[in-house]
Amino acid sequence: xxxxxxxPNNTFEVSSKLFQKMKIxxxxxxxxxxxxxxxxxxILTLSTFRSFADGTKQVSPTSAQITSLVISSTSGSxxxxxxxxxxxxxxxxxxxxxxxxGANTFMDQSANNYTTYYRIKDATGTVIGSPAVLSSTISYTxxxxxxxxxxxxxxxxxxxxxxxxxxxxxxxxxxxxxxxGASSNLTTTNIWSTFWDFTVGEASGVTHPGRVFSQNWNFRxxxxxxxxxxxxxxxxxxxxxxxSYTNDQTVVKVQFTDFQPLGxxxxxxxxxxxxxxxxxxxxxxxxxxGTTIPALTNSFKTFLSSPDPGVFPVAALAAAPxxxxxxxxxxxxxxxxxxTSVLGDxxxxxxxxxxxxxxxxxxxxxxxxxxVPAGSNLMPWDGKDGxxxxxxxxxxxxxxxxxxxxxxxxxxxxxxxxxxxxxVSSISPxxxxxxxxxxxxxxxxxx
Numbered sequence: 001x002x003x004x005x006x007x008p009n010n011t012f013e014v015s016s017k018l019f020q021k022m023k024i025x026x027x028x029x030x031x032x033x034x035x036x037x038x039x040x041x042x043i044l045t046l047s048t049f050r051s052f053a054d055g056t057k058q059v060s061p062t063s064a065q066i067t068s069l070v071i072s073s074t075s076g077s078x079x080x081x082x083x084x085x086x087x088x089x090x091x092x093x094x095x096x097x098x099x100x101x102g103a104n105t106f107m108d109q110s111a112n113n114y115t116t117y118y119r120i121k122d123a124t125g126t127v128i129g130s131p132a133v134l135s136s137t138i139s140y141t142x143x144x145x146x147x148x149x150x151x152x153x154x155x156x157x158x159x160x161x162x163x164x165x166x167x168x169x170x171x172x173x174x175x176x177x178x179x180x181g182a183s184s185n186l187t188t189t190n191i192w193s194t195f196w197d198f199t200v201g202e203a204s205g206v207t208h209p210g211r212v213f214s215q216n217w218n219f220r221x222x223x224x225x226x227x228x229x230x231x232x233x234x235x236x237x238x239x240x241x242x243x244s245y246t247n248d249q250t251v252v253k254v255q256f257t258d259f260q261p262l263g264x265x266x267x268x269x270x271x272x273x274x275x276x277x278x279x280x281x282x283x284x285x286x287x288x289x290g291t292t293i294p295a296l297t298n299s300f301k302t303f304l305s306s307p308d309p310g311v312f313p314v315a316a317l318a319a320a321p322x323x324x325x326x327x328x329x330x331x332x333x334x335x336x337x338x339x340t341s342v343l344g345d346x347x348x349x350x351x352x353x354x355x356x357x358x359x360x361x362x363x364x365x366x367x368x369x370x371x372v373p374a375g376s377n378l379m380p381w382d383g384k385d386g387x388x389x390x391x392x393x394x395x396x397x398x399x400x401x402x403x404x405x406x407x408x409x410x411x412x413x414x415x416x417x418x419x420x421x422x423x424v425s426s427i428s429p430x431x432x433x434x435x436x437x438x439x440x441x442x443x444x445x446x447x
Contacts, residue, residue, distance in 0.1 A: 001206055018090035025218065026163045035364040037074040053146030053156075054212040055197035058304040059219070059240035063140045065258075066230060068192040068220045069103065070288025071174045074266060074293055076218035079175040079184035084267075084297050086171040089200055090311050091164045091211075096202045100159035101146035101172070102136045103196035105187055108175065116174065116191055117181035120162050125171045132160070135172060143195035152205030157197065167327070194221050194230045210308035214247070215299040216267040220258060234416055243303040243427065244268035248343070250406030251307060251427040259422070261415035269299040272409045284409055288445040294413055306427055314428040321401045324376060331390065335378040336367075338401060345404040346372045350397055352385050363387055369396055372403075 005045040059067035147159035175184035201207040237258040277283030321340040352363040365386040
């Protein structure tokens with residue numbers, strides 16, 4: 001499509017190459033350590049991931065690297081936990097589906113031999129049933145293999161069972177108590193489970209992976225070689241994987257490799273590290289938080305398996321955006337009209353240097369607009385190239401327009417070492433290759 005806009009002494013011919021594209025803006029934000037700059041990427045083919053259980057199997061792929069589930073007074077799905085820290089599970093047919101679960105629990109050096117309890121609440125916060133003891137004897141192999149439901153999985157662990165009376169979301173609270181579960185003393189105790197699992201399944205042995213999620217998990221890197229065993233340390237490595245289900249129904253996978261965080265709270269969101277900042281270009285930047293764990297409210301659902309598509313549907317691919325008329329205005333206040341069929345971020349690549357695609361530090365220019373509604377819109381442009389030069393009259397401008405969805409930021413608080421990095425890829429609506437990430441720690445302080 002060619003279109004023209006004439007102003008005194010200025011004529012631009014813009015040829016538009018339209019592609020159907022989607023984007024993940026991946027941002028690594030360890031709040032105290034630095035961050036990755038945003039990255040634009042294509043989302044391509046649908047794929048699925050299935051497993052027998054949700055827990056140790058996903059986050060601890062080998063017995064030498066154990067991602068332990070942590071509950072403390074300020075993080076994790078503890079007593080009266082706020083929404084962003086709760087571990088939820090979804091039941092779609094309560095007549096046959098139950099939660100099968102188990103965990104072996106350890107307490108830190110400040111513990112006083114309190115017993116670990118759990119209670120389950122429905123979506124309204126109502127306690128369902130009575131509190132019960134959580135701690136079980138579970139090995140790595142048993143947790144990896146999942147629950148042995150009615151003898152259907154002999155290599156798995158013997159699970160505890162929650163039988164719901166209605167469909168919907170429920171969540172589990174884990175805490176220590178000296179009053180038989182009637183109250184919590186978790187203000188003086190941190191607990192963690194090395195081998196653990198939460199599985200939505202049926203008495204027949206059928207399981208439903210991708211039903212367990214939290215907005216903000218809490219983990220600790222541990223290993224059998226720690227001293228004492230599974231106590232964790234700054235040199236302990238783990239290789240967990242997580243899945244984000246965004247508000248616009250895309251699924252993104254993050255795979256860590258030999259991560260050394262000691263403790264960390266993975267969360268996925270659209271805004272970055274500061275939920276009160278309305279300008280994402282500012283809110284995505286890392287900053288020094290201090291010793292207060294950030295709440296990271298309104299984060300996306302984070303899964304250990306790819307979300308069950310029957311419960312968490314995947315968005316259809318968006319139609320390619322289209323140019324819709326002549327460039328409006330005169331230098332330096334041009335507007336380029338276009339249409340898009342879905343809400344999303346829009347990216348115009350003005351390919352000006354004669355080499356296909358974007359080349360940094362060249363004449364190529366990228367124009368962006370965030371949270372653009374479906375319908376007719378305008379892209380502001382000052383008439384300059386990527387080097388800040390005003391384009392001369394009769395310049396031919398080739399542009400690729402993309403509607404970009406599934407924007408994901410990955411804030412991490414106080415994660416010490418990530419020397420091997422991690423791999424980010426889209427799972428659905430279409431899968432992708434790995435994404436390059438870049439640091440932006442200009443706003444952080446040295447600690």
